[in-house]
Every structure is written in C-alpha cells, then in structure tokens.
Amino acid sequence: MENMTEGARNLGFVLSEAEAGRSRDIVTVASGEGKLAPGTVLGEITASGKYAVSANAQVVGSEGAETATAVLAYAVDATSADAKAVAIVRAAQVIADELAYDSSVDDAAKKATKAGQLETVGVVVR
Numbered sequence: 001m002e003n004m005t006e007g008a009r010n011l012g013f014v015l016s017e018a019e020a021g022r023s024r025d026i027v028t029v030a031s032g033e034g035k036l037a038p039g040t041v042l043g044e045i046t047a048s049g050k051y052a053v054s055a056n057a058q059v060v061g062s063e064g065a066e067t068a069t070a071v072l073a074y075a076v077d078a079t080s081a082d083a084k085a086v087a088i089v090r091a092a093q094v095i096a097d098e099l100a101y102d103s104s105v106d107d108a109a110k111k112a113t114k115a116g117q118l119e120t121v122g123v124v125v126r
Helices: 108-120
Strands: 014-017 024-029 032-036 041-044 051-053 069-072 076-078 083-087 093-094 123-125
Touching: 024 041, 024 051, 024 069, 041 108, 069 108, 076 083, 108 123
Parallel strands: 093 123
Antiparallel strands: 014 093, 024 083, 032 076, 041 051, 041 069, 069 083
C-alpha cells in the first residue's frame, strides 16, 4: 500500500476566530507569489496594498510585506496573475506549527518576530 502525505488544510491552522467572519478579509495576493498553501504568513505591500509572503527583511518591489499582517486561509495560485484570497487579519488565534513562512524566516527567533508582528493586528500565534 502506498503512503500519502496530506498537505495543509484550508483553515486548519485556526484555533479560534471572531464570530460572523469578522476575522477574515478578502485580500489580493500579488502576481508572482506562486502557489501558496493555507497558513502562509503574509504582509501588505505598501505601494500597492496587495499581499505577498512576509520575508524576514525588506524585498525590493515588496516593501512593507516584511511586516506580517495576515495569514492565508485557503490555497491560492498567484503564479502569473494577482489572485483574490481570504486571509485571517484580526481577532483570531492560530497554531504556530501549522503556519508556513518565507524561506528567509528560517529559525525560531525569526518566527517569534513574525508572531509578534501578527499579534499587533490581533492574530495571536499559540
């Protein structure tokens, strides 16, 4: 029998959120971000208001996205075009081990920094 590995599930990282969808917003993920899994930590690009994966440091063309402000709720493909997506942006608790980060967020200290950034918008990482 072949073993299969299940990927991240939609909203599988959420411990709790506010009633009536108050924790969620529709955001635009910037073209070129690729295929993103639920639980991906995002930041808002200052110039465009679109979202990108939140890197550890500022990336040219994505200035502002280095500050984590949202967590992607459902998988999205923004490989070749902007994509509308649902994100958790406030009043929620999320599971730390279920979050996906940019490859530059590669140690506990950097993940703790992202958790602190998310907490400032009301998304608590547990």
